[in-house]
Amino acid sequence: MASLLEGQARPIRLADIAKAAGVSHGTASNVFSRPEIVRAEVRERVKAVAEQMGYAGPDPKGRLLRAGKVNAIGVATTEPLSYFFDDPFARVMMAGISEACDATGAGIALVSAANQEKLAWNIQSALVDGFILFCIEGGSRLVDLTRERRLPFVALELGFQDETVSAIGVDNVAGARLAARHLADLGHRRFAVLSLAFADNRTGFATPEIVRGALYTGTRDRLAGYFEELSRFGIDTAKIPVYETENEEKSTRAGLEAIFAKGEQPTAILAMSDRMALIAIEWLKARGLSVPGDVSIVGFDGVPDGALCTPPLTTIAQPITEIGRRAARMILDHDGAVRRETMGVKLIVRASTGPARKG
Amino acid sequence: MASLLEGQARPIRLADIAKAAGVSHGTASNVFSRPEIVRAEVRERVKAVAEQMGYAGPDPKGRLLRAGKVNAIGVATTEPLSYFFDDPFARVMMAGISEACDATGAGIALVSAANQEKLAWNIQSALVDGFILFCIEGGSRLVDLTRERRLPFVALELGFQDETVSAIGVDNVAGARLAARHLADLGHRRFAVLSLAFADNRTGFATPEIVRGALYTGTRDRLAGYFEELSRFGIDTAKIPVYETENEEKSTRAGLEAIFAKGEQPTAILAMSDRMALIAIEWLKARGLSVPGDVSIVGFDGVPDGALCTPPLTTIAQPITEIGRRAARMILDHDGAVRRETMGVKLIVRASTGPARKG
DNA sequence: CATTTTTATTGGATCGATTCAAATTTCCGC
DNA sequence: GCGGAAATTTGAATCGATCCAATAAAAATG
Numbered sequence: 069m070a071s072l073l074e075g076q077a078r079p080i081r082l083a084d085i086a087k088a089a090g091v092s093h094g095t096a097s098n099v100f101s102r103p104e105i106v107r108a109e110v111r112e113r114v115k116a117v118a119e120q121m122g123y124a125g126p127d128p129k130g131r132l133l134r135a136g137k138v139n140a141i142g143v144a145t146t147e148p149l150s151y152f153f154d155d156p157f158a159r160v161m162m163a164g165i166s167e168a169c170d171a172t173g174a175g176i177a178l179v180s181a182a183n184q185e186k187l188a189w190n191i192q193s194a195l196v197d198g199f200i201l202f203c204i205e206g207g208s209r210l211v212d213l214t215r216e217r218r219l220p221f222v223a224l225e226l227g228f229q230d231e232t233v234s235a236i237g238v239d240n241v242a243g244a245r246l247a248a249r250h251l252a253d254l255g256h257r258r259f260a261v262l263s264l265a266f267a268d269n270r271t272g273f274a275t276p277e278i279v280r281g282a283l284y285t286g287t288r289d290r291l292a293g294y295f296e297e298l299s300r301f302g303i304d305t306a307k308i309p310v311y312e313t314e315n316e317e318k319s320t321r322a323g324l325e326a327i328f329a330k331g332e333q334p335t336a337i338l339a340m341s342d343r344m345a346l347i348a349i350e351w352l353k354a355r356g357l358s359v360p361g362d363v364s365i366v367g368f369d370g371v372p373d374g375a376l377c378t379p380p381l382t383t384i385a386q387p388i389t390e391i392g393r394r395a396a397r398m399i400l401d402h403d404g405a406v407r408r409e410t411m412g413v414k415l416i417v418r419a420s421t422g423p424a425r426k427g
Numbered sequence: 428m429a430s431l432l433e434g435q436a437r438p439i440r441l442a443d444i445a446k447a448a449g450v451s452h453g454t455a456s457n458v459f460s461r462p463e464i465v466r467a468e469v470r471e472r473v474k475a476v477a478e479q480m481g482y483a484g485p486d487p488k489g490r491l492l493r494a495g496k497v498n499a500i501g502v503a504t505t506e507p508l509s510y511f512f513d514d515p516f517a518r519v520m521m522a523g524i525s526e527a528c529d530a531t532g533a534g535i536a537l538v539s540a541a542n543q544e545k546l547a548w549n550i551q552s553a554l555v556d557g558f559i560l561f562c563i564e565g566g567s568r569l570v571d572l573t574r575e576r577r578l579p580f581v582a583l584e585l586g587f588q589d590e591t592v593s594a595i596g597v598d599n600v601a602g603a604r605l606a607a608r609h610l611a612d613l614g615h616r617r618f619a620v621l622s623l624a625f626a627d628n629r630t631g632f633a634t635p636e637i638v639r640g641a642l643y644t645g646t647r648d649r650l651a652g653y654f655e656e657l658s659r660f661g662i663d664t665a666k667i668p669v670y671e672t673e674n675e676e677k678s679t680r681a682g683l684e685a686i687f688a689k690g691e692q693p694t695a696i697l698a699m700s701d702r703m704a705l706i707a708i709e710w711l712k713a714r715g716l717s718v719p720g721d722v723s724i725v726g727f728d729g730v731p732d733g734a735l736c737t738p739p740l741t742t743i744a745q746p747i748t749e750i751g752r753r754a755a756r757m758i759l760d761h762d763g764a765v766r767r768e769t770m771g772v773k774l775i776v777r778a779s780t781g782p783a784r785k786g
Numbered sequence: 787c788a789t790t791t792t793t794a795t796t797g798g799a800t801c802g803a804t805t806c807a808a809a810t811t812t813c814c815g816c
Numbered sequence: 817g818c819g820g821a822a823a824t825t826t827g828a829a830t831c832g833a834t835c836c837a838a839t840a841a842a843a844a845t846g
Contacts, residue, residue, distance in 0.1 A: 094836090131834070133492050149529050166508035175553065179534055192487070440802055440803080452827080
């Protein structure tokens with residue numbers, strides 16, 4: 069059996085079957101793709117020959133070229149592929165995308181590249197009908213590269229100035245304001261911000277210049293939202309430390325060290341992602357500070373993990389799954405139009421926030 | 428700009444560029460795929476024409492047919508696509524697969540089908556160089572379907588009689604024995620087993636006939652391991668209730684209800700997956716039983732969640748990531764041979780197991 | 787039985803690129 | 817300025833199917 073298979077230098081093509089069965093390749097093709105239009109007798113004969121010759125069925129590679137449609141959507145990021153399975157935000161988003169794909173029978177192709185050259189190649193050679201872009205670090209480059217493919221694509225997060233790019237995101241300003249107001253209402257007056265990146269490859273305290281020159285407007289908007297709202301409470305936002313992290317453990321911890329090394333310690337932390345918020349909770353607990361007794365924290369995103377940690381995280385929830393679903397549908401029923409959708413967010417109060425300690 | 432693009436009825440082909448630039452297709456092709464062999468002057472001219480005509484670069488669809496290799500591996504399951512992002516075992520496995528793919532620059536295509544007809548079509552039309560099969564429920568059908576594609580494939584879990592199928596799995600008997608011995612050593616004498624499926628679409632107490640007729644030998648082996656070891660401690664395994672679940676919440680809870688409804692309640696539960704074990708811990712706690720005070724539990728798999736729950740789960744850890752890596756590599760550097768690898772497992776003692784309560 | 791209609795089959799064109807042997811140019815040294 | 821080596825370029829062949837207009841065969845109609 070095995071030797072029989074190995075004997076075949078080249079895989080069998082549809083044309084081979086056609087010849088062996090004494091029919092034209094057109095008819096042979098029909099036997100597989102539109103069996104109802106070929107006479108039963110012929111159909112069975114061809115199928116029998118195919119079976120006997122060990123034909124694997126019409127090769128999708130060939131069909132693809134003719135059909136033009138791959139029936140799969142590509143999901144791309146500049147992170148390693150494992151990001152899709154590790155990161156809680158990405159996972160919920162993928163669940164939404166999966167749902168839409170399952171419904172229409174489309175497949176999902178994961179595309180990534182840790183390094184720059186491969187990124188280009190992977191985007192250029194991905195067999196997909198369109199892309200959904202996870203725009204984190206390096207998102208702008210990802211968009212540029214994808215644009216060159218001239219396939220439909222959607223950026224997740226509206227963090228791009230560029231209005232010619234389809235995108236789905238949330239109202240960052242409104243969300244940030246909700247978070248800030250919640251804390252201010254609880255009496256907090258000393259804040260610190262754990263920020264996402266304003267531009268690529270940066271960490272550390274963000275100066276006003278950095279904020280003004282922000283490449284990622286999503287980050288800028290969230291900060292603007294925080295500040296706008298806090299100003300209304302008479303808080304001097306210029307004094308609030310804003311630490312830019314890479315949204316992972318190491319730089320977030322570094323940020324916390326830096327923030328708490330300063331003289332006046334904050335009683336409330338505004339984190340631009342749940343991931344950072346969760347790391348902050350761990351860090352504070354390890355340092356003997358109580359959450360929310362000593363420090364209150366509000367996250368951003370609304371990932372499921374936030375509900376499970378101790379204490380459960382107060383956060384600004386995005387409709388992540390719905391965003392994923394919509395993004396997928398945008399690609400699946402693409403009509404050539406550029407769409408930019410802004411979804412609403414809501415404040416979910418759990419136990420990581422409490423009244424500011426007196427004094 | 429937009430109108431310019433829309434004006435083009437058909438996307439531009441490499442041949443169009445070649446004609447416009449006054450070179451042959453061969454040369455035009457080289458400009459993109461092997462630029463170093465074409466004269467600088469010509470290269471720039473062709474590139475300029477391409478740029479100006481809005482050429483999207485060589486279409487992977489065309490390239491694919493010629494090249495034959497997709498450079499992507501398909502990961503298939505009979506669960507909905509979201510399984511890959513939800514299930515903890517699958518996620519760790521995917522991390523391993525991702526790692527191997529990242530290393531070689533290969534892509535990952537997720538293939539699934541809730542319903543049977545689409546499954547067939549999705550497997551048949553997936554653009555991949557090979558498959559990794561998550562063999563859960565319905566695994567045998569998945570294998571049959573995949574075999575027809577005549578592409579390399581690996582089954583995860585050795586749960587198949589069929590020795591002609593490449594597979595990677597663990598030593599189920601040895602793992603189960605470790606679990607059973609651990610509990611027996613702690614003095615437990617009354618057991619219950621939360622079992623995976625012996626065949627498709629079954630739940631409920633498993634009779635000896637069902638066990639003997641097992642389609643999934645992985646399940647059979649784990650049970651055999653449990654029983655072998657317990658027998659050595661003089662325990663009558665015929666009296667141990669074995670409840671077959673679908674490895675999800677509903678049927679697992681049903682199993683627990685059924686097990687604890689019986690007269691003599693177990694002091695130890697052997698769960699064939701961490702997922703069931705975790706559900707069992709929740710169920711027991713909700714019922715007012717202490718873990719491990721009243722009931723000890725040992726899981727199987729070693730997913731990260733097991734370390735985080737309360738109490739942390741004692742389990743038989745599989746090298747999940749490593750299995751994923753190897754599976755991916757098997758496809759990536761496939762040599763036509765059938766390989767069946769058995770990986771070792773180890774007992775990880777955490778806090779869900781303790782000495783049997785006296786009396 | 788001739789004629790029209792319906793149903794099946796054929797074979798060439800096409801999808802969009804890459805490859806490679808052969809033809810052509812360019813480059814060198816003398 | 818010439819011969820031969822080296823560097824470029826050409827264009828036909830190929831990858832594996834699907835599509836479709838034309839043709840052939842079978843069935844229905846008069």
